[in-house]
Amino acid sequence: MTTYTAINLIKHHQGGHVDPSIFEVVEKTIPEVAPGQILVKQSYMSLDPAMFGWMTPDMNSYIPPVALGDVMRSSGIGEVTVSNHPDFTAGDRVMGMMGWQEYYLGDGKGLNKVTADLPDESILSVFALPGLTATQGLFNVGKPQKGETLIVTGAAGSVGSIVGQLAKADGLRVIGVVGSQEKADWIVNELGFDAAINYKSDDLAEQLAKAAPDGIDVFFENTGGPIQNMIIDKMNAHGRVVVCGLISDYHSDTPAPGPSWLNVIKRRITIQGFTMPDHFHKVPELLEKLTPYVMTGKIKHRTHVLEGIESAIDGLNLFATGGNKGKLVVKL
Known part of the structure; x- marks a missing residue:
């Protein structure tokens, strides 16, 4: 396979029901990996209520909105398939902001390695955002x-x-x-x-x-x-x-x-x-605090899994209806 699917935000969300027309589904060519970069194949993407703010034009917020024409922002988990970065090797599991796309190319900044022996959907439901x-x-x-x-x-x-x-x-x-x-x-x-x-x-x-x-x-x-x-x-x-x-x-x-x-x-x-x-620099210490609760069985969760990248579009509306049962994730 030489191409992959991504979803771009092309219009601002105006409130209410999420209109699918604000997104554009595109096919992209899997890129070459330059020195200092890694290529990640995402397995799951997270859907979160914060996305409603990210899709508006509001610049007076804690994080800039997604620019029109850019890949929709989201956190996810996946596996490094190619690494030209000294801190990552092929096969590493990583999580972080990788967007609505099947593959992510970047310099590794903002990505954290996953070492806990738990399934990907559990990691994204508990240890991510x-x-x-x-x-x-x-x-x-x-x-x-x-x-x-x-x-x-x-x-x-x-x-x-x-x-x-x-x-x-x-x-x-x-x-x-x-x-x-x-x-x-x-x-x-x-x-x-x-x-x-x-x-x-x-x-x-x-x-x-x-x-x-x-x-x-x-x-x-x-x-x-x-x-x-x-x-x-x-x-x-x-x-x-x-x-x-x-x-x-x-x-x-x-x-x-x-x-x-x-x-x-x-x-x-x-x-x-x-x-x-505001606190992404604290991620290692927050994970250190949270991990013992999870690994000793004090934290249970349930995950609501949607299938396929395009299911993310309508999936956002589950937040308004309360139709999701557990953490909303998209399996790619």
Whole structure:
């Protein structure tokens, strides 16, 4: 085979349903590998909610948007097939930002070797962006303490499920907010969460009061939505809010109003937004922190696998519908 498939972003995403016309599927010739470069054959690509921001023209963000005509940005995992780089050899497993393409050519910058004896889809589900984001956000921003209560929205998602399990392993009471009874059952019965709340219920305030009788100390926010204000109302003094994502606002022209500043003042709440690109230099130490939890069986996951590179286009819409069960990845 001398060619491979890639998908370029050719129009900006305008919100709402992802229109396939914003992408262009192209065939490219497998390139020659120059000195200092490596060629990687990707096996799996990751789909993440952050992509909705990357597809807009917004330059006032934590990372520049994908330029029109460029390969769509994503993290992935694969095998080095050709190496003219002293730090890599053919056969090395690597993960990093490689984009929506079957082959990746680069200088190795930003790629990390994978040594854990786990399948590729498991590595991408746990040790790539989801696990790194959960580890950085929980431990270095949320600063949880044993005996505290943590609530995480999007609790059945790739980041939220890991956040909850890490917190539970460290002795916290953990509450997860999800969008279906199936997901509620999964995080409680399989992952060990103490309680689950379906945000589509009519009695959210009552459920929250029952799940957090001693208030909430750490709020790991992935979704936004009406329950956000109720959670802030239940925060204890000196609570910490980790704002990681707001998937409910990614498809809206007008973001929902945030919680009252009065609660922030009265309870001396610390609120911090964070994104992983600020912390990519910490990847080795974050992996060192996360790995023991995974290898001792304290972190479980499930992966929602889509087949074929073009499935990534419609796959993005699963984030809006909540139709994915577990970490969304694309098998190439």
